[in-house]
Amino acid sequence: MLKQIEGSQAVAETIGLCRPEVICAYPITPQTHIVEGLGALVRKGTITNCEYINVESEFAALSVAIGASAGGARSYTATASQGLLFMAEAVYNASGLGLPIVMTIGNRAIGAPINIWNDHSDSMSMRDSGWIQLYAETNQEAMDLHIQAFRIAEEVGCPVMVCMDGFILTHAYERVDLPRQEQVDAFLPPYEPMQVLDPSDPVSIGAMVGPEAFAEVRYLAHYKQMRALERIPEISAEFRDRFGRDSGGLVHTYKTEDADTIVVALGSVNGTIKDVVDEMRLDGKTIGSLSICSFRPFPLERLREVLSPAKQIIVIEKNLAVGMGGILSANIRMALRGLVQPVTTCIAGLGGRPITKKSLHEMFEKTMADEIEDTHFLDLDWEIIRRELDREKADRRSGPIAENILKDIGKRLEE
Amino acid sequence: MSKPFAITLDTGSSLVNLTGSWRSKRPVFADHMPPCNIACPAGENIQQWLYHAEEGNYHLAWQEIMKHNPLPAIMGRACYHTCEGECNRAKLDETVGIHAVERFLGDLAIDNNWRVKITVPRSGKKVMVIGSGPGGLSAAYHLTLLGHAVTLFEAAPKAGGLMRYGIPRYRLPRKVLNAEVDRIERMGVEFKLNTPVRDIVGVMEDEGFDVVFAAIGAQLPRQIDIPTDDSVHMYDAIHMLRSIELEEEFPDIGDKVVIYGGGNVAVDAARSAVRLGAKEVSIVYRRSRDKMPAHSFEIKEAVEEGVELNCLRVVRKVENGNIQVEQMVLTDTNKPFPTGQMENIKADTLILALGQLVDADCCLSSVPGVGVLQGNVQVDKAMCTGNEKIFAGGDLVPCERTITVAVGHGKKAAHYIDAYLRETEYQPKPKSPTATYEKLNTWYFSDAPKTVQPILNLIRRQSGFEEVLGNLDEDNALFEARRCLSCGNCFECDNCYGACPDNAIDKLGSGKRFKVNYDYCKGCGLCATECPCGAIDIVNETI
Amino acid sequence: MGQEQKVKFYQKGTYTVGNRLLNVKERSVQASMDRSNSLTCGHRACQGCGEALGARYAIDAAMRASRNQVIAVNATGCLEVFTTPYPETSWQMPWLHSLFGNAAAVATGVAAAMRVKGRTEVRTIAQGGDGGTTDIGFGCLSGMFERNDDVLYICYDNEGYMNTGVQRSSATPPTARTATTPVVGPEPGNVFGTGKNMPMLAMAHKIPYVATANVAALHDLEAKVTKAMHIKGARYIHIFVPCPLGWGSKPEETIHVARLAIKCGIFPLFEAEYGKVTSTVPIREQIPVDDYLKIQKRFSHLFKKGREEREKIAAIQAMADENIEYFNLLNKEGGS
Structure with missing residues (x-):
């Protein structure tokens, strides 16, 4: 059914179609509309046989989900940013226990300075937590990924984060195709736990494991994700067969077959990138793009396959490994190890700064002309940075950086 | 269920971990000698028969008594129950009324005509x-x-x-x-x-x-020489008691009777004199009341019946219907010492109760x-x-x-x-160490006074030879038996079984007590500390 | 014949674990040969561990009350570590350990799963030490209470972080020596005027049931757990469990120490429903707090020869007296 609705609402309705049994809700921008939507659906009786629990923190939200999942219930929660960090301990715990929880991340920056806008700092902080991480390019894909996420999680025995860009997707009203309940039911069978708390067949879950077996346990977690690497494209293919559209899988490629330059990114920015690719193709540039859907497990082989024919790789990423550069590009380099193509890191869109076609276009051109240093920060206001650095040099107690910068910007506007 | 490796474990799998190897001390169940048993001259296993009695298992209890004492109904009345003098419960509240329960059991045996089986073949001797x-x-x-x-x-x-x-x-x-x-x-x-x-x-x-x-x-009565002018009748207490029993003609003892002596026979004679109709009965004794060999409860009952006590007095002579007594004082060593102060007690009869031979x-x-x-x-x-x-x-x-x-x-x-x-040798059982009060954990026993045997009213007691102390009814007997602290002997309270943090005490079932599972016992000693009756010893492990 | 016995039917072993003289129904769960031994042999608790004891007491009673339909969620801590080191578990029931601070929330999840699965007969228990309850787990616990989730939370209070080597928690009493409140400086040991009264905090949530219990009062403990198991909604039982290692008490005296805590009034036994105290267990034989403190090395600095800290002992006595007065612990009816 086609609908023109907000991304969050679309996700909420899709989650509802997945027949969740326990939903833990705690508000945090920009994810809030999802759990609000779910709350309304449960109250209205649209979602049946579901416990909707208003908890007191994100830590509790995921903890409740852990208990529910171990109790054999299909469990869901959503969070973002600080919330994800606040539940960090439980994030690792859920995956360590192999509980197939699905969690939406409405991607948002992490403070300080506090910032409610989109980037990928939050989910990137949990990239090695043992969760599968799927990044949605569009609202339609965000919806579809949730359906697939439950399937993957429950099959593999591993929790899944579906990452969708805050505001850009969560708050965007777009036309989406909402699946029918029968379609989802046919694709997603009821949850059959691999382990469950049951008085009639008791087990102890969550033992303390020492050096004698810990590495093996970790390897097995790794093995699980390697298995997921196989299942994710298969499930995506099955999804295509049933729902008639491409969603999910490991990566999406765009005009990469003959591309000398391939731009790699996660999430919604791929839409903008594709537009720029089209523009540059018109100029005769052999450029293409690649959107990674499955960041964890990371599809090293698939990426190498797509990227190795290109001469140059540009990675646009909405996060910053402070003191190092790009996280995604470091992973890409891993995929290309032994090969010689340069991989240029471009840090963009931090804290919700718009990534414009113009800026990307310029950046790609310059990179192709070898006029850009690695690591590049897109649209950085160097004047402001210089002023602040000068101030700091002059006066050790030069005041709070963010405030100073805002003052500088204000002054500039007056001028 | 396919259980994730190492994280998820099968229940109870820790049984393979034998924590007994941690132990440096071990608990050992023991049967210590309760002080009542030690104090019983008949060697009754009092704790054991109370154990049966408190379950209402009176026949078994009686049989246990009969292993040592063939006269429970008599002893329950006439024994001066030295057992109760040593009863650890006295330190908690009041001694257990052992004699009363024994008497209850003895009477029950008589009422039910219980018999003892002889299982040994005739020896021909x-x-x-x-x-x-x-x-x-x-x-x-x-x-x-x-x-x-x-x-x-x-x-x-x-x-x-x-x-x-x-x-x-x-x-x-x-x-x-x-x-x-x-x-x-x-x-x-x-x-x-x-x-x-x-x-x-x-x-x-x-x-x-x-x-x-x-x-x-x-x-045979112990004789002493008392100068007398025969103005007061003089009898031996033991003859008096015997005559009463034989219902022989006994001379009129008159209204005023003095008993000389402080033992149980003296008190028996005094109380008998009351029952024979004497109006004033007094006991003359050379030392203080607390030194009287007679049992204090007998003295107490005698006093209740109107018997007067004249302690620290020695009879010097009998003259003109008077008994002349000399007052005594106690020396530092508690010996009576004459003061030279004389008194006269008017009397019709003087009964001598100065011991028997x-x-x-x-x-x-x-x-x-x-x-x-x-x-x-x-x-x-x-x-x-x-x-x-x-x-x-x-x-x-x-x-x-x-x-x-x-x-x-x-x-x-x-x-x-x-x-x-x-032509064999008799080997008495070796005596176990005494179960002293300090070995008990009395917290588990709550306070409850000894059931008082119903006492016949004084009037009835003074006018005849009816039995003074009534019997316990069954409720009271059960109650009394259940006051036993079971000193030094397991009474299956399950404390060890419950108090072991390592579940290392096995309960074997009713009457079979418990066993330490040394595979798991870490030797903490909680079982021994919490044993209410001190029936668990902690001994060092030898390696 | 005879006058009425004006005492209760007190007898041998009135307060013992079992008593063969009682009806089977009146005996404690621990006396039973078929108790579930939810926590079985082979666990790695220290000798004389009060928590191992308290946990078995409570969970066995819960198992009995629910016909073995119990799932337990355990916070990180001694109880978790000594019962489930790979490859052995001592639990004989469904049991889940997630994290230190989230037992209450995880239990909420389990209870929700049972409800949604229609397994209404299954009851959920969360359990943890005082650290996992009063400190790091307090947020989740308060949330569980506030939502009135159908969880029985049991805190095994040994007054400190024992698993990590005896550090102070918000349940550590004043003057107690811990690794983080050493006996040095002008105020040796834990300071006065700090700490949380967790049972009272639980009561403030007006949940259906709050109770305190003690390993030295087994019958009372079992009765409270049993009662709690038959109530729906959030319930809290706070069980006093001495730690020989952390307190410097003798392993064989674990129950004795616990008993003295009752007798001196420092650990009151009571029940509360919807925020109101509904019953208390009177003290049977009152003792001064000295008797309780003296047998624990963590308080030994109060009793140095010639330098007894009488003022501090008096301050602790005042705490006990306050309990006695507040809960009316010296009334003569009953007693444990």
Whole structure:
């Protein structure tokens, strides 16, 4: 059914179609509309046989989900940013226990300075937590990924984060195709736990494991994700067969077959990138793009396959490994190890700064002309940075950086 | 269920981890000797029979008593219950009324006509027992149980010895005495009444006895010289009690009676005098009240019945219907010392109760090998005299002269006689260490006073020889039995089973107690600390 | 015959674990040969561990009350570590350990799963030490209470972080020596005026049931757990469990120490429903706090020869007296 609705609402309705049994809700921008939507659906009786629990923190939200999942219930929660960090301990715990929880991340920056806008700092902080991480390019894909996420999680025995860009997707009203309940039911069978708390067949879950077996346990977690690497494209293919559209899988490629330059990114920015690719193709540039859907497990082989024919790789990423550069590009380099193509890191869109076609276009051109240093920060206001650095040099107690910068910007506007 | 490796475990799998290896000390279940058992001259396993009684298992309880004492109904009344004097419960609240429960059980046995089974085949040996007091009856009973044929010689017309002729009926009703004597007779003991024995060796030879147990009671009054003008009647207490029993004509004792002496017989005489109609009865005793050998509860009851106590007084002479007494003071060493202060007590009768002697000379002093010293027959630890065929016990031998001691002697002698007859050696059970109060964890016992035996009202008591102390009813008896702390002996309270943090005590089921599972016991010692009755010892592990 | 016995039917072993003289129904769960031994042999608790004891007491009672339909969620801590080191578990029931601070929330999840699965007969218990309850787990616990989730939370209070080597928690009493409140300086040991009264905090949530219990009062403990198991909604039981290692008490005296805490009034036994105290267990034989403190090395600095800290002991006595007065612990009816 086609609908023109907000991304969050679309996700909420899709989650509802997945027949969740326990939903833990705690508000945090920009994810809030999802759990609000779910709350309304449960109250209205649209979602049946579901416990909707208003908890007191994100830590509790995921903890409740852990208990529910171990109790054999299909469990869901959503969070973002600080919330994800606040539940960090439980994030690792859920995956360590192999509980197939699905969690939406409405991607948002992490403070300080506090910032409610989109980037990928939050989910990137949990990239090695043992969760599968799927990044949605569009609202339609965000919806579809949730359906697939439950399937993957429950099959593999591993929790899944579906990452969708805050505001850009969560708050965007777009036309989406909402699946029918029968379609989802046919694709997603009821949850059959691999382990469950049951008085009639008791087990102890969550033992303390020492050096004698810990590495093996970790390897097995790794093995699980390697298995997921196989299942994710298969499930995506099955999804295509049933729902008639491409969603999910490991990566999406765009005009990469003959591309000398391939731009790699996660999430919604791929839409903008594709537009720029089209523009540059018109100029005769052999450029293409690649959107990674499955960041964890990371599809090293698939990426190498797509990227190795290109001469140059540009990675646009909405996060910053402070003191190092790009996280995604470091992973890409891993995929290309032994090969010689340069991989240029471009840090963009931090804290919700718009990534414009113009800026990307310029950046790609310059990179192709070898006029850009690695690591590049897109649209950085160097004047402001210089002023602040000068101030700091002059006066050790030069005041709070963010405030100073805002003052500088204000002054500039007056001028 | 496909369980994730290492994270998810099968229940109870820690049983493979034998934590017993941590242990440096180990708990060991023990049966320690309760102080009551130690104090019982008859060697009753009091704790054990109370254990049965508190379950309402009265027959088993009675049978347990009968292993040591054939006269529970009598002893429950007339024994001065030294057991209760040692009862650990006294330190908590009040002593357990052991005698009352024993009496309840004894009476129940009489009412139900319970009998003792003899399981040992006849030995063909014949034993002669002289005296049918508690010592003689006990020996006869135990020897019969041990398979021997017993003939009991009694000089008096009825069996019972001083139990009959020394203890007044209000303390020991005769139907009770008769019933318990009767039970022994029905076991096959031959009673020869009105048959004093003069020539032991002769009777033995004539009637073919293999061995003799002599248990003659102390029936001769100790005499002293009191100058008298015969203005006051003077009698011996023991004769008075005997006459009452035989319902012989007893001279009128008048209204004012003085008893001289402070023992139980003195008190019995005083209380009998009250019952014979005397208006003023007083006891004169040379030391202070707390030094009176009579049991304090007897004294208390006597005082309640109107008997006056004149302590720290010595009788000097009898003159003009007066008894002249001299006041005494106690020295630093608690000895009475004359003050020279004289008083007169008006009296119709003076009853002397200054102790009894045993007539050892009557039949034993002439027997070859038997040694008599200061009126006592000398015996070894086997109750055997210098003559290997002649054993003696009770008042005859040097001891505290109580019926319970005599019962104990009878039992002990029976075992040694049995060994002699079978040419074996009798090995008494080694004594376990005493279960002292300090070994108990009394928190688990709550306070509850001793059930007071209903006491007949004073008026009834003063006017006849009806039994003074009533019996416990079943509720009270059960209650009383359940007050036993079970010192030193497991009573299956499950504390060890419950208090072990390592589940290392196995419960074996009702009556089977517990077992330490040393595979898991870490030796913390909680079981021993929390054992209410101190029946678990902690001993060092030896490696 | 005879006058009425004006005492209760107190007898041998009135307060013992079992008592063969009682009806089977009146005996404690721990006395039973078929108790579930939810926590079985082979666990790695220290000798004389009060928590191992308390946990078995409570969970066995819960198992009995629910016909073995119990799932337990365990916070990180001694109880978790000594019962489930790979490859062995001592639990004989469904059991889940997630994290230190989230037991209450995880239990909420389990209870929700049972409800949604229609397994209404299954009851959920969360359990943890005082650290996992009063400190790091307090947020989740308060949330569980506030939502009135159908969870029984049991805190085994040994007054400190024992698993990590005896550090102070908000349940550590004043003057107690811990690794983070050493006996040095002008205020040796834990300071006065700090700490949380967790049962009272639980009561403030007006949940259906709050109770305190003690390993030295087994019958009371079992009765409270049993009662709690038959109530729906959020329930809290706070069980006092001495730690020989952390307290410097003798392993064989674990129950004794716990008992003295009752007798001196420092650990009141009570029940509360919807925020109101509904019953208390009177003290049977009152003792001064000295008797309780003296047998624990963590308080030994109060009793140095010639330098007894009488003022501090008096301040602790005042705490006990306050309990006694508040809960009316000296009334003569009953007693444990």
